[in-house]
Structures are given as C-alpha cells and as structure tokens.
Amino acid sequence: MFASCVPVRAPAPPLAAGAAVRWCEQVPRTANRALERVKVASSWFDVYRVEEGVFALIEASQFQEAISYLIVGTKRALMFDTGIGLIPIRPVVEQLTKLPIEVLNSHTHYDHVGGNAEFDRILALGTPYTRANQRGFPHAELAGEVAPESFCRGAPAGADTAAFQTRAWSPSRIIADGDTVDLGGRVLEILHVPGHTPDALALLDRAKGLLWTGDSYYDATIWLYVPETDLDDYERSMSRMAALVPALKRLLPAHNTASADPVHLVLGKDAIRQVRAGAFHGVEQTNNRIVFWFPDFAILTSKPLLEGKRGDQVRGGSGLTAWP
Numbered sequence: 380m381f382a383s384c385v386p387v388r389a390p391a392p393p394l395a396a397g398a399a400v401r402w403c404e405q406v407p408r409t410a411n412r413a414l415e416r417v418k419v420a421s422s423w424f425d426v427y428r429v430e431e432g433v434f435a436l437i438e439a440s441q442f443q444e445a446i447s448y449l450i451v452g453t454k455r456a457l458m459f460d461t462g463i464g465l466i467p468i469r470p471v472v473e474q475l476t477k478l479p480i481e482v483l484n485s486h487t488h489y490d491h492v493g494g495n496a497e498f499d500r501i502l503a504l505g506t507p508y509t510r511a512n513q514r515g516f517p518h519a520e521l522a523g524e525v526a527p528e529s530f531c532r533g534a535p536a537g538a539d540t541a542a543f544q545t546r547a548w549s550p551s552r553i554i555a556d557g558d559t560v561d562l563g564g565r566v567l568e569i570l571h572v573p574g575h576t577p578d579a580l581a582l583l584d585r586a587k588g589l590l591w592t593g594d595s596y597y598d599a600t601i602w603l604y605v606p607e608t609d610l611d612d613y614e615r616s617m618s619r620m621a622a623l624v625p626a627l628k629r630l631l632p633a634h635n636t637a638s639a640d641p642v643h644l645v646l647g648k649d650a651i652r653q654v655r656a657g658a659f660h661g662v663e664q665t666n667n668r669i670v671f672w673f674p675d676f677a678i679l680t681s682k683p684l685l686e687g688k689r690g691d692q693v694r695g696g697s698g699l700t701a702w703p
C-alpha cells in the first residue's frame with residue numbers, strides 16, 4: 380500500500396496512526412479553500428492569493444503538495460521556492476507579475492528548487508550543503524516521486540516522468556542570516572533556521588506579521604529523518620521562530636496548506652523537545668523511521684537521529700535519503 384512504502388507528506392490532521400492515507404480526497408485542503416483562488420493558465424499549479432501581493436502556487440496533485448510563493452513589491456518580486464520541477468513554474472509566475480524576479484529557496488531539497496534553473500537571479504546561502512545540491516538531483520533519486528501512485532490525477536500532460544530530474548543552478552548572490560530583501564513597499568527578513576537541512580531558511584514580513592516557515596513547520600507530517608537533519612539545530616530554530624509568534628498573524632508553510640496558525644509553531648517546538656526526551660510513543664516505520672502523532676501535525680524522524688547520531692552535512696541531499 381502506498382502509505383506503507385512511501386512516507387507521505389500528505390496526511391492531514393486529524394489522522395490516527397495507521398489510518399489509510401486518502402490524501403487525494405483531501406485536496407484542495409480546507410485551509411486552502413478558504414483562500415482566494417486566482418485563475419491562471421495552468422493545469423498543474425493551483426494559485427491562491429493569500430494576502431495582498433502574496434501568491435501561493437500549489438502542486439496539489441503530487442503527494443508532496445509542495446507550495447512555492449510569489450511575493451510582489453512595487454519594484455521587484457521574490458519567489459520563495461520554485462516547486463518540484465516537473466512542470467515549468469515561470470510561465471505561471473509571469474502571468475502574475477511583470478516585475479523582475481529573484482529566487483530564494485526555503486532549503487535545497489529537490490521539491491523546493493525544481494524550477495530554479497528557469498531563473499537567472501537566485502539568492503542562496505553559501506553552505507557546503509547548498510553548494511552540493513546546486514548540481515541538481517538525478518532521475519534515479521527522484522523516480523519514486525513521479526511513480527503513478529504519487530499523483531492524484533495521473534502524471535501531468537507534457538511531463539516526461541521517465542526522465543524526470545532537477546537541473547543544476549547557481550546563485551547570483553550569497554546571502555546570510557539577517558539579510559533583508561527590499562521589494563519596494565515590502566521588506567523581507569531572511570532567517571537562517573537550520574535543522575530540517577543545514578540551509579533551511581524562514582522569511583519574515585515583520586510589518587505584516589507573516590512568517591514563511593519552509594519545511595520547518597507545516598500542518599502535516601513534518602519530515603525530520605534524513606541524515607542531513609540536525610535535531611539540536613531544529614530545536615533551536617523552532618525556539619527562535621516560536622519567539623516571534625506574538626507578532627505573527629499567519630504562517631505560510633511549504634507543504635499542504637498555504638496558511639497555518641502561528642500558535643502551531645509553539646506546539647511544534649514543544650513537540651520536538653518532548654519527542655527527543657522520550658515522552659511519547661512513536662510508531663515505527665520502514666528504514667529506521669518513526670512517526671509521532673499530534674493533533675495538528677506529526678513528526679516523522681529516524682532512530683539514528685533520536686539516538687544522537689549526526690549524518691553528513693556536506694554531501695548534499697535531495698530530501699529522500701535513508702539512513703544506512
């Protein structure tokens with residue numbers, strides 16, 4: 380069964396452990412249905428206006444339900460992630476803005492950098508992990524992501540699933556924690572929040588109370604099991620973001636729903652601490668993975684990480700690597 384062989388991102392709360400994962404029946408998800416749908420010429424990306432000048436481009440028909448964001452100022456626009464890369468994203472973005480576009484990735488797992496090669500202005504951290512991932516990910520690593528059962532309505536027309544890979548890209552500017560991106564009328568602060576990956580970022584619009592959380596937090600099964608995940612870093616980063624919650628109006632996560640309650644960040648922060656302290660019983664999965672269920676989300680981690688082992692932080696990783 381699909382749920383037992385692939386650690387689906389999709390399960391939405393409240394899903395009991397072991398419940399059948401019928402994610403296709405859950406899309407479009409309730410929180411997304413509450414947003415204003417924007418009509419675009421695309422049979423793949425579902426576009427929503429989350430806030431004035433903030434668009435979510437959701438790939439709801441593939442089980443990752445990856446969400447890329449277009450944030451528009453008066454002078455330029457920023458893409459926060461570029462999707463899984465199966466269908467070009469730029470033609471959709473160009474229906475939404477004519478402004479010059481810069482790209483920034485929430486992290487460099489495959490499902491967030493897939494469309495990077497379509498753009499020439501890319502901001503990135505200078506970590507060794509990020510550099511390794513700039514080479515792109517080969518088909519062998521991603522084949523399972525485009526297997527028939529990975530789609531709700533079958534593979535999209537025009538997609539070559541047999542050759543699917545992500546293309547190499549290179550940054551035009553190296554950024555660091557605390558840097559800002561001024562779009563004109565909107566200033567975004569870049570927060571380096573390592574943990575999920577060494578190069579995980581969050582994006583803060585302090586004036587509007589918006590925090591883009593990437594894969595550090597979303598209302599579904601949070602993947603924290605690959606060798607490049609560092610749970611010490613993750614706990615620290617969650618604490619840092621949770622401290623912002625009183626000033627936040629909305630979280631804009633990178634999977635499933637384009638809007639989440641900021642208070643969930645605090646719950647997530649507490650959850651990971653308690654999971655690591657052994658306070659909960661997890662459900663064991665294949666490949667040393669173990670899942671812990673909470674009312675609003677789940678944490679999918681791995682035994683080596685819970686035992687304090689550290690994986691390779693330099694080699695790079697698509698986000699799909701199992702522990703040996």
Ligand SMILES: [Zn+2]
Nearest residue numbers: 488490594633
């Ligand atoms: Zn992701």
